[in-house]
Amino acid sequence: MNFRRLFQDFNPSKFLLFLMLFVFSILLALRLDGTIRWSYWAVFTPVWIWKMMVISGAMTGICFWIKHPEYRGEGESHVEFKAMIICLILHLLLLIFELLVCINLGGRNYQWRIMFMPLYVLSSLSIIACVWGFRHDRSVELETVFSVNILQFIFLALKLDDVIKWRWVVVFVPMWIVLSLLCLLVLYYVIWSIIFVRTTEVLPAQRQGHVMVAIASVLLVIPLLTFQIILSNWLDKVNQDMFVGVMAPLQISLLSLLTTSFYHKGGNHWWFGMRKDFCEYLLGACPCLQEYGNVSYKFPESMFSERQEETSTDMCRAPPDYHIKSVVPVVSIETPD
DSSP states (O other): OBHHHHHHHOOHHHHHHHHHHHHHHHHHHHHHTTSOOOOHHHHTHHHHHHHHHHHHHHHHHHHHHHHOGGGTTSTTHHHHHHHHHHHHHHHHHHHHHHHHHHHHHTTOOOOHHHHTHHHHHHHHHHHHHHHHHHHTTOOOHHHHHHHHTHHHHHHHHHHHTTSOOOOHHHHTHHHHHHHHHHHHHHHHHHHHHHHHHHOTTSOHHHHHHHHHHHHHHHHHHHHHHHHHHHHHHHHTTSOOOOHHHHHHHHHHHHHHHHHHGGGOOOOOTTGGGOOSOHHHHHHHHOGGGHHHHTOBOOOOHHHHHHHHHHHHHHHHSOOOOOOOOOOOOOOOOOOOO
């Protein structure tokens, strides 16, 4: 196991996001099945932890930016600081929506169209954030999710308020379109990886990279599509299985995303004012971890082959002969004619 690569490519922000969503999906399923009787405020605890880390990290980065203006000229500090501010604004809007959802689930009967207002603003700002991110070569996964689902949010609010009487399968039409495009993308990745595997001119590292991308995309999209189908049938009361089973495909997708966070290098260097990668900062703060970060538990085969050759040579080597032999000179006597 190569710990050095693991430390270099680890993305802590994505790891925290997917881990909290995974735990939240488990708690929500148990709450809807009646296994636990917690309030929805307690069920949303992983979400609150996620938002608390985001807000505290952004506030620390802003304070560090103000107190140390000499660091603003390092590399792309201005771009990364603006990206952090944009991410903070989007997460604050998402936090407002989550608070309103908890209030409504707690017994209040406010209109869901009002509850979804932060999501409408969030989706509109996400489109602008995507354009800005593409121009500055920034990661925009979260912004893309909200920008392409703005129509889905409108349909959900209208359905929850009984403004429209459609079945849930019809309400999720925008999601079906997005998932269909994702399935086409997965098919493209699979075909492309097969072509790379069968091509001899491609390096083994490139083959492995394309195969891993294809496997990760399959483990993400196929369970997500399965979850959407089962959820639609459950909401339309076609089947009345336990909600834990409904959430199982979604949890598989979250686990695949959680795994990819170990090989998805990135992240903003201004979170918590670190100004460097999280693992680099962690290794600097805890020198004892450098011993594990610099060790690669991957032994080459040549080491073992050399040792085996030495052992076999020693075993086959003949033992020395310690008997004393007398040496007699050879005398050639010629006989005269």
